[in-house]
Amino acid sequence: MAGKLLFVIFILYFYLCGLKQIVPILMKLAYIIIAVTAITYAGCKSSKGAQSSAAAPAAPAAPSTSDLVKAAQAKWPDITAQTIDEGKDLYNTGACTGCHGPKNIAKRSEAEWPSIVDRMAHKAKITDAQKDAVLKYVLAMKMASK
Numbered sequence: 001m002a003g004k005l006l007f008v009i010f011i012l013y014f015y016l017c018g019l020k021q022i023v024p025i026l027m028k029l030a031y032i033i034i035a036v037t038a039i040t041y042a043g044c045k046s047s048k049g050a051q052s053s054a055a056a057p058a059a060p061a062a063p064s065t066s067d068l069v070k071a072a073q074a075k076w077p078d079i080t081a082q083t084i085d086e087g088k089d090l091y092n093t094g095a096c097t098g099c100h101g102p103k104n105i106a107k108r109s110e111a112e113w114p115s116i117v118d119r120m121a122h123k124a125k126i127t128d129a130q131k132d133a134v135l136k137y138v139l140a141m142k143m144a145s146k
């Protein structure tokens with residue numbers, strides 16, 4: 001719309017003043033367009049920045065292996081970081097992700113998890129030791145988030 005108007009004014013000026021005068025006018029027009037574009041872009045960028053920082057607060061950091069080991073020690077005093085890491089890998093990137101992504105651990109209760117892991121371990125065809133590691137990792141995550 002504004003572009004069309006400018007174009008009409010430009011053509012009118014061209015008719016009225018002839019070719020010689022057109023160069024400085026072109027320069028002025030170019031400056032105006034650049035300035036308007038820059039201001040619009042800056043405004044758009046800053047409002048976008050404000051929106052995204054408000055809409056996406058930093059996710060809480062996932063508990064580290066040592067946090068998980070500490071939490072799990074309440075239940076299994078001699079649990080090792082190796083078991084937790086094995087369970088974590090199976091759960092997040094290994095056999096447990098063969099059919100679906102890692103499920104939200106917080107959504108199921110501590111009481112529900114053992115039977116779910118039993119059922120899924122069968123589907124995933126993992127060993128009893130691996131199943132044990134997955135369950136310990138999941139329950140450690142629950143205990144660490146309390």
Ligand code: HEC
Nearest residue numbers: 091095096097098099100103108116117120121123124134
């Ligand atoms: C062979 C495919 C397959 C593999 C491997 C698999 N799952 Fe599943 N999982 C499913 C299907 C299908 C469902 C949905 C139906 C159901 O609940 O049985 C599901 C559902 C789930 C649910 C939701 C169950 C509920 O009752 O809310 C959880 C949690 C889960 N899987 C965890 C795991 C874990 C942990 C592993 C690794 C030990 C795993 N899955 C491996 C196929 C699989």
